[in-house]
Amino acid sequence: MMLLAKAALGLGSTLVLAGAYTMREGVIRIDVDEFRSGGSHVHLWVPAAAVPMAMHFVPREHMRHASEEAREALPILHAVVKELKKYPDTQFVEIEDSDQHVQIRTHQGKLQIDVDAPDQKVHVLCPLSTIEDVTSQLEEHAPGA
Amino acid sequence: MSDRKRGFFAKAVRTATAGSLPILLAAVVLSPLGLRAQSTAAPASPSQSTTSVPKDRWLHVRVISSDAKGETVRVNVPLELAEKVLPAINKDRLHAGKVRIDDSRVNDVDVRALVDAIRTSKDGEFVTVQSNDCDVRVAKQSNHLIIHVLDKQNSKKSEVEVKVPMKVVDALFSAGKDELDLVAALHALSAQGDTELVSVKDHENTVRVWLDSKNVTD
Numbered sequence: 334m335m336l337l338a339k340a341a342l343g344l345g346s347t348l349v350l351a352g353a354y355t356m357r358e359g360v361i362r363i364d365v366d367e368f369r370s371g372g373s374h375v376h377l378w379v380p381a382a383a384v385p386m387a388m389h390f391v392p393r394e395h396m397r398h399a400s401e402e403a404r405e406a407l408p409i410l411h412a413v414v415k416e417l418k419k420y421p422d423t424q425f426v427e428i429e430d431s432d433q434h435v436q437i438r439t440h441q442g443k444l445q446i447d448v449d450a451p452d453q454k455v456h457v458l459c460p461l462s463t464i465e466d467v468t469s470q471l472e473e474h475a476p477g478a
Numbered sequence: 479m480s481d482r483k484r485g486f487f488a489k490a491v492r493t494a495t496a497g498s499l500p501i502l503l504a505a506v507v508l509s510p511l512g513l514r515a516q517s518t519a520a521p522a523s524p525s526q527s528t529t530s531v532p533k534d535r536w537l538h539v540r541v542i543s544s545d546a547k548g549e550t551v552r553v554n555v556p557l558e559l560a561e562k563v564l565p566a567i568n569k570d571r572l573h574a575g576k577v578r579i580d581d582s583r584v585n586d587v588d589v590r591a592l593v594d595a596i597r598t599s600k601d602g603e604f605v606t607v608q609s610n611d612c613d614v615r616v617a618k619q620s621n622h623l624i625i626h627v628l629d630k631q632n633s634k635k636s637e638v639e640v641k642v643p644m645k646v647v648d649a650l651f652s653a654g655k656d657e658l659d660l661v662a663a664l665h666a667l668s669a670q671g672d673t674e675l676v677s678v679k680d681h682e683n684t685v686r687v688w689l690d691s692k693n694v695t696d
Contacts (some may be wrong), residue, residue, distance in 0.1 A: 373570050405569070412566040416559040423554070430549035 337422035339359040355380040361441065369452060381459070396474040406473055414465045417444065421461075497530050521680060533557065536693055537669040542684045553691060557668040564661050575661030576653050594653050596623060623647055629680075636680030 358381040365375040388396070400407070417439055426437040433450040444464065449453040537560065539553040572578075591691055596604065605616035610648040613628040625640040649666035653659035667689060676687035 389673040408566040409563065412563045414561075416556070416562050420556060420559070420693070423556075424552070425554055428549070430543075430547040432547075 355382050358382045358460045358462055360458075361460070361463060362453070362456065364456040366454045367452065368454075374452070381463040384463055385470060388467065388470050393474070396471070397476060400471045400474040401476060403471055404475060407468055407475070410464070411468045413471065414444075414461050414468060418442065418461050418465070487590050525534065534691060534693065535670075536690060537667075538688050540586035540684075540686045543682060544684075545682055547611065557664050557689075559667070560671070561661055561664045564664070572660075576657045579658060590651055590655070593647055597648060618644070621645070626687050636678070638671070639677045641675060643667070643673070646670070 360476060361379045361381050361384065362379070363377040365373060367373050368478075403410075421439050421442040424436060424438040426435070430434040434447070434448050435449075436445070439461065440444050442462065443458050443460045446455070446457040535557040537555045537557055539555075541549070541551040543549040561575075562573075568574070599618065601618050603615060605614060605615040607614040611629070611631045613626075613630070615624070616624040617624045617626075621644045623640075623642045623644055625638070627638040629636045629638075643666070646663050646666045648656050649662040650660070650688070652662050670689060672688070672690040674686065674688040676685065678685035682691065
């Protein structure tokens, strides 16, 4: 009985810690709703810390290909994210009129993109540290790196 | 406490301690990561807070359209961010924060010579055109290059005013012969006080580009 209790406590605490570690950087949230016939509805919540971890399991040739595809954008992305981290709660772009509202901002260290239009709603929330980790990993796999 | 109860209590404590061991170990192993995560997530320095410290200089663009849709565009860019990001963009004519221009002569005007002439001259009006169609004024005033255009062609007038510090103009033309140094211009701009750079007003739109220390538009 005691052995079972020990095992349960150990397993439980490990699960709690694993959960806490996975969720420590928050979640990547992507919500896309297109209000038209056949429009897509995507709702994605992924633990942010899981993405860089999962990237370690991506086959090397796929990473190299992705890195090559993003070659031009990577230095820009790296520089942008590095600088954006200095401004964790800032509105950078806001466009609004009578029926749509677009904003690009950082909120609590996350990049937030919101589009509220009559035909679609897009909400993206991604921790800047995750973007930085992903960018770094792609840069590491760049040809000649 | 009876011996039986004491024995049970001791056993329970040992069990709990043994059960907590993985937690303690995991906490010790993960603690640097946790600290790292906190340091990345938390708004650490004062410059990172919502209210900027005075050294942060922000370039603001605001477009207000008075048409039926009433569109408003607000863009706030920290000059430091622009200074750091621009050199990373290498596309077409933009390389290392500099824009390559094919020839400094634009429409048979030697822009560089013109800027040199303006730089060395005293304050005053260089160009004044007044006609039924438009009024144009180019002047140097308090170390600022001022361009003012009033378009009277349509019944709906439009007015453009550009006011650029001469140090910024100098920095812009400080690169090689066929280049404009955007990063140097931004750097020079960041040393300036609060100022309105561009103002455009017509019957439908109002555009303002200005520089200050706030990270929000007014």
